[in-house]
Amino acid sequence: MCTCLLLPRCPIARHHILLPLSLFHKVGPRIPLPKSCPLFMGRRHHSSITYNSHLNKCSSLRELKMIHAQIVTSGLSSNLSLATKLISVSNSVAVRMDYARQVFDAMPEKDVFIWNTVIRGYADSGPCKEALVLYCQMHRDGRHPDHFTFPFVVRSCGVLSALFLGKQAHCNAIKNCFDYDIFVQTSLVAMYCQCGDVDNAKLIFNEMELKNTASWTAMIAGYVQNAYFSDALVLFHQMLESEVRPNSITLVSILPACANTDQLYQGMLIHAYAFKLGLDADISFINTLISMYSKCKNVDISRSLFDRMEFRNLVSWNSMIAAYENNDQPRKALKLFRRMKTEGVNFDYITMVSVISACAKLGALNTGRRVHELVEMKGLSSNPSITHALLDMYAKCGSVELARKVFDSLNEKTVVSWSSMIGAYAAHGHGLEAMLLFTDMHGQGVRPNGITFTAILTACSHAGLVEEGKKHFDGMTRYFNLVPGVEHYTCMVDLLGRAGRLVEAYDFIQKMPIQPDADVWAALLGACRIHRNLEIAELVAEKISLDHQTINYYVLLSNIYAEAGRWDDVARLRMLIEKRQLRKIPGRSSLEIIKDSMHSSQVKGYACHGSI
Known part of the structure; x- marks a missing residue:
């Protein structure tokens, strides 16, 4: 069965033209069209101007196909102006570029304008890679790009973060003397910035005359x-x-x-x-x-x-729900989500990440489960951000088993997934399970990062595995070429301090290659209170000079003095607290610190009671 339509000889192309019938499939007489459509005008032939007018009024792909069919039967299918218009309208009424590409590929002759139109369609609708493929094909066909071509090509390079290809396009623009065109320059600035090359972007921007x-x-x-x-x-x-x-x-x-x-x-x-x-x-x-x-x-x-x-659009709702969640008002976040559902606004994965985090901050496992059910009903359970949020929420609700169930359900486990699960075990004192999971991670060829080591050192600290912790700390540099950060030194001080090895912890701080911050000293100060070591506590107090912005150190040292019966020192510290009008900084779990280090947008907190 023939699958192509043989058109009459075209006065422009001067030969028969074959177009695939698939271009016109699923076109039937029941499709409503405006009375101005040429299909209502019988078999008369019309000029390209008439068809341009009809195409300007086209509002759907089906209608476009019917007009295209009439263009074909009128013998105007090889008219470049009409073909370009067909592609342009297809770009605006169709979600995908398939139909526009078929029209483009069927053209026996192509000018730079039709090349630009289809390249722009891919740059706007994607996939952007096809815009670059067509640009290369344009060169192979001997067609020279103009100043309209380069902004679309360069923009596609920016979307793909293809810096090398972007630089090649930049060189081509210079070669064709379009590097001082304002639209080309603007697209180059955007592309270099999207690829992280701010210096080149700034150089081009400063060279712009206009x-x-x-x-x-x-x-x-x-x-x-x-x-x-x-x-x-x-x-x-x-x-x-x-x-x-x-x-x-x-x-x-x-x-x-x-x-x-x-x-x-x-x-x-x-x-x-x-x-x-x-x-x-x-x-x-x-x-x-x-x-x-x-x-x-x-x-x-x-x-x-x-x-x-x-x-309000979906972004409006997401922004406000996230605003409440990020500012420790999880109840209001959930209340707004309920209103969002009542008003019939569809949620997406961004909404659910904030909602799951809000549940985590309030602390009820049942509500978290109901949210999980909503996620599955919406088909979002495979989204990496959602799964990490669920894992975190279950861990902070105290259900490490459900957290592990979510972890095991992941089709692809990234270093973030492994680090989150190790951190969950660490937060609940399951040091051995964290160690086994870390070994499994290494065995599967996943390279740990600094966050992973923060989690594993925390697990060792909570489980009292001092020697294991020291081994992993040394292994960061020896086996993985990772430079320990201040958070890793803090974990080590906490590990030694919890084990009662306060002198060793103090010496460890003294030998640090980087400047210890207040958190490092605070970890040792907390250990001094646990083991009632007033001598080292006073040494630590001198080192941190009792930062006037942080009340926590005053409280720790005051408690140490109180337990030692030194009430005069307790009274002195309390007077300092009142004089400086200090406020207690809200506490944060170690898992929150681990998650924050992974990426700033990752969820943190404790799950909620109530219904969704």
């Missing part, structure tokens, strides 16, 4: 993406001084640079400036504001912004 809003925004966003927050703020002020008006994308890009208490005032100024420009109603800007204020510990302002929104 900078528009997109150029400034690309460089500002690049600084923020690479954590150059101060540079981003300086550049934003330079942009304002150059009288280039920022848009909502610029403001959304700069706000994360203000997402800490030190830069709160800057964030508030940008908020006010957006109000002055009339951009404060932009939903993406408000969502970013909610996140910024929450990270600056101003959750009430975040909620006020959320409540005043006329329209």
Whole structure:
């Protein structure tokens, strides 16, 4: 059976054209079309201008296929202008690029404009790799790119973090004399930043003779993406001084640079400036504001912004739920999630990571299980972020067995997965199980990282396995070429201190190759209280000089004095506490520290009672 349609001789191509019938499959007469569609106009032939008009009104892929069929029967299928229009409309009405690519591949002749259209489609819709493949094919076919080609190609390199290919495209742009085109330069700035090469991005940006809003925004966003927050703020002020008006994308890009208490005032100024420009109603800007204020510990302002929104998308809900969870208000996070479900808003894996973390912070296993059921119903149980959150939640609820069940269900176990499970065992004093799991991890060829060693040293400390802990600490450098950080030295001091080897712990600190911080001394001070060693406790107090910002050390030393019956010293320390108006810092479990070290967005806390 023939699977191709033979078209009449085309006056442009001057030969018969074969198009696969698959282009027009599933097209039937029942599909509603506007009366202006050529299929309602009989068998008359129309000009390309007429078909362009119909294509401009096209709103679905089925309708596009029917118009395309009429174009084919009219003998205009090889018309480059119409083919380019077909691809362009397909890019906008279809989710995938399959149909657009079939139209492109069927064209006997191709100009640079049709190449640009299909490359842009892949750059916009993906897969971006295909944009680069087509760009190479374009060169092989002897077609020279123009200044419209390079922004799409360079952008695809940025999305793929393909720095080497991006540099090749940059060289080609220079070779074709397009390196001073503002759109090419802007795309290069964005690409280099996305690939982490901020220096080259800055070099190109500084060489730009003309900078528009997109150029400034690309460089500002690049600084923020690479954590150059101060540079981003300086550049934003330079942009304002150059009288280039920022848009909502610029403001959304700069706000994360203000997402800490030190830069709160800057964030508030940008908020006010957006109000002055009339951009404060932009939903993406408000969502970013909610996140910024929450990270600056101003959750009430975040909620006020959320409540005043006329329209909320999923990001709005996720931002506010995460704001409560990250600011230790898990009950409000769960309450808002219930409201989200009541209003019929579909959640995603980002929502559930925050909800699971909120459950963990409140401490009820039953609620965590119900959330787990929701995750499975939604088909999100295979998401790595979800599984790590569930593992963490079950561990902190005291159910190491369920945590292990989640761990065992993972199809692919990464170093984060192994470290999380080892940390769960460590937090509950299952030192031997942690050691066995670490051995299993090593046996399966997974290379441990610094977080893994923090977990295993904590496990040794809680289980009193001093020699095993010392062996693993030495093995970090000897076998894995890892340089111990201050957190690993803290674990070792805690390990020796718990075992009553206080003198050895003190000597260990004295020989550290890096400067011990207050946490290292605090670990030894805590051990001094456990073993009632006042002599070393006073030596430690001199070393840390009783940091006036941290009450914990005062409390520890005060308790040591009290247990030794030195009430005058107790009274002296309490007077210092009152004089300096110190507040107790909320405690954190060792597993929370381990999870924080893995990645800042990973969940932490203790699970909740109640219903979802």
